[in-house]
Amino acid sequence: MRLSTKGRYAVTAMLDLALNGKNGPVTLAEISENQGISLSYLEQLFAALRNKDLVRGVRGPGGGYYLGKSADEISIANIICAVDEWVEFTRCGGRQNCSGGARCLTHTLWDDLSSEIFNFLADISLGDLVRRNLGKKEEEDSPLSVVGDSNSQAA
């Protein structure tokens, strides 16, 4: 699993689309304005998202983008994998002199960890994030946050 700023841009843009696309398509110009991402960069990201059927574009005036499927069917892992091409880390494709050595021991461990992270992100859907956000908007000061307090201990 590769998790870079590019993936964050994509997740952020998709979140914006999910939040604002309730009635009618959302233009990339709006997302660009909302999220402060350059229009052309968004076009590149959405080309990748379109290839994976995560979004659907409509041309012409009044056009824009819809989600390609329901927000509940789109996981964060889907989004990140669409724009951040998966790169194979281990050089030994199972074969080679690597098998059996101490080298593949850690490779296997890393692969397991990698799967765990992937599954973690695959379990969170765009719909989850939207509901989470709406809940926050309405309760505002209710201490019932699903995601924990998240006072940026991730720094």
Next chain:
Amino acid sequence: MRLSTKGRYAVTAMLDLALNGKNGPVTLAEISENQGISLSYLEQLFAALRNKDLVRGVRGPGGGYYLGKSADEISIANIICAVDEWVEFTRCGGRQNCSGGARCLTHTLWDDLSSEIFNFLADISLGDLVRRNLGKKEEEDSPLSVVGDSNSQAA
């Protein structure tokens, strides 16, 4: 949370160190040989790890590296944060015209998600991975894997 190949190199190297460092220090030359990582690149990674007290170096013949603390006290998040400098994603540092707009809504959501991923990795220690690996070595074909089958569905 930034998760790139650089972080994987660091985690892999630390895993190698934890597995082979039971008696006496492990040299970077050994890790380089075991894991197929260039010696000088390892030196750079270990410089960062040393700064965070995750490893301790011993010079001279018979020298090498020890873990800076017990494997149970070192989380995967610790390792990745040591080598992959944390980059702030949102441009609005809380202030600015951003607050209140639809922009910060998704920013907040991303921050929450980011925290979740961080906490997830902060909950896995090097010691966990080592025990996981030893378990696998001894049971080999027992279907009691802690991490699931992980037949690379993360691809």
Next chain:
DNA sequence: CTAAATACCAAGTGATTTACTAGGTAATAC
């Protein structure tokens, strides 16, 4: 005391990625 082994350090490098700009073409609503 000397030589070898190791950590430690600094500079540079080609390849790739990032986020962007520029300059289009294609389809559609009005």
Next chain:
DNA sequence: GTATTACCTAGTAAATCACTTGGTATTTAG
């Protein structure tokens, strides 16, 4: 028909990646 939108291609400065080169500092073995 014209404006608006998606869609496409090429290029680019800056950063990052993984590595090479060429050292210096410290410690052990002999």
